Amino acid sequence: MKLLAPLLMAAALAAPAFPAFSAGAAPTVAKPDLAKGEAAYTAMCAACHGADGNSSIVANPKLAAQHPEYLVKQLQEFKSGKRNNAVMKGFAAGLSDADMRNISYWLASKQIKPGFAKDKALVSLGERIYRGGIADRQIAACAGCHSPNGAGIPAQYPRLGGQHADYTEAQLKMFRDGSRGNNLQMTQVAAKLNDREIKAVSDYIAGLR
Template structure:
């Protein structure tokens, strides 16, 4: 009798484990981004500005390939207006693009572009390399400008989800974003960090550090 009870308990335990495993597998499948759908959206919607693989050919539009998925998802959600409230990151073009996207759609696009290989840009202004390098590595503590590397990494790889990869990005785009932060036109940085830093930077400093970041690998 005892032997029979043990067999029954083992059978019940096995059934429970199998059921738990099946539920976990279903949950995992449900949370996996639909990369096939994301690729289709990238080709039909995003490709004109950012390239179907995230390697934009237009300096005004950022390269998305290889960017952190968490950061991309945050930006997409920031562009989206919810409940009649203004979007956290104001951009008429991107606001229109994300209007019809669900959270799952945006997660899929973020994962898709994060998985693409970046075709990086290069630093082009030899005259400003020294200034860009100094600001990137050490900042200017006397003026309250921290080193860019402190958040974006020595090689510009960034830290998800708040700090994007800047290595290989268009210098023109990075420069434009720093100036937008400085002017308060872009305000989706945590704790006003980038707005505070950019306010202390001159135009030549912004241009130099943007060009230097383009050449990082």
Template sequence: MKLPASLLLAALLAAPVMSSAQQSPQVAPGPADAPAAPTTPKQPVKPDLAQGEQRYTAVCAACHGADGNSGAPANPKLAGQHPQYLVKQLYDFKTGKRPSPIMQGFAAQLSDQEMRNISYWLSTQKPKDGFARDKEAVALGERIWRGGLADRGIAACAGCHSPNGAGIPAVYPRLAGQHADYTVSQLMGFRDGKRPNNVIMHQVAAKMTDREIRAVSDYVAGLR
């Protein structure tokens, strides 16, 4: 039976009104609705010494020796060096902060983790002793190393690299026993601006003569 229009309208007005919550079904929050997970800095992976040795042998050993004790006076000894220092130098080579066409090419092959692996493996290798060759320059070299040259504002090398040349981990590199020829080239590079990745060393070397650089480099080679 068809209801009159007046009765139909009255029925509609009397019906309960549903809230928006009653009208829409409840849906569990999905991934997009969930609160964001807290982020934390990515921690470096523990160095893999076995992988470090493997990559070192493949990439570095030809120039720096099988155990990091380079036999070529122009190439630095790396055995026993502080790993943090080595990582920084490799990164500086890779990014061009320390210019070297040869080393930049090698460092470009390495990931950040491989740099750490190699550097920490090298730190476990025993460095071989070196020796001074110029007896006449030893006294001057020792004077500069131990006391500096106060009249010219040249600080004592031992103040940062320690009296026996062991350096300070993560801050200053080990120099004891390093090839004199290599140390000479680096000090001259600091002095002349060819190695720009250390402002302090540039300031120190800028005040040194060729003779003083050669003397302290020869003295360093004989440190134990």
């Protein structure tokens, strides 16, 4: 026993030391740097999406006030090619995950400029689809996921209210024909809509606030 004690002590001293670890601890994520986000956005994105995220080009989406988690996901999928867009892939390719977070959270802090529905003949149809869906074709109401005022649900469903009708219409058609394939749920919904219905709901969405 007298010989064993010093040996045990020596073994304990020689053993590597490990920091305390909590099995439930989650990795910390750095807080977004909004100043860096603004700088990167101004240099790379403002020409197409507007200085404050409110694009004046109807083919390019408004990004102001969009949920940051949604924007990060889209940038990652442009970069990976899961969302197919040659122009955006080129821009996203040079962004790190930190860059994407910085830009996305900066955009989320901006205020979206309201839009307006323009087609009076179709706006009532658009409202019916957005708020009630089309029951006989099992098309769910858009409001169920994107909220009655188009604000969406953070980290799950994007803000739609105020978006350019031309952009929304183009995306719904791309979901329908499969050229945008990064959301199975939207592909299934759009597949059941005809051109008139897509145009109507897109115009109605533009006026939501």
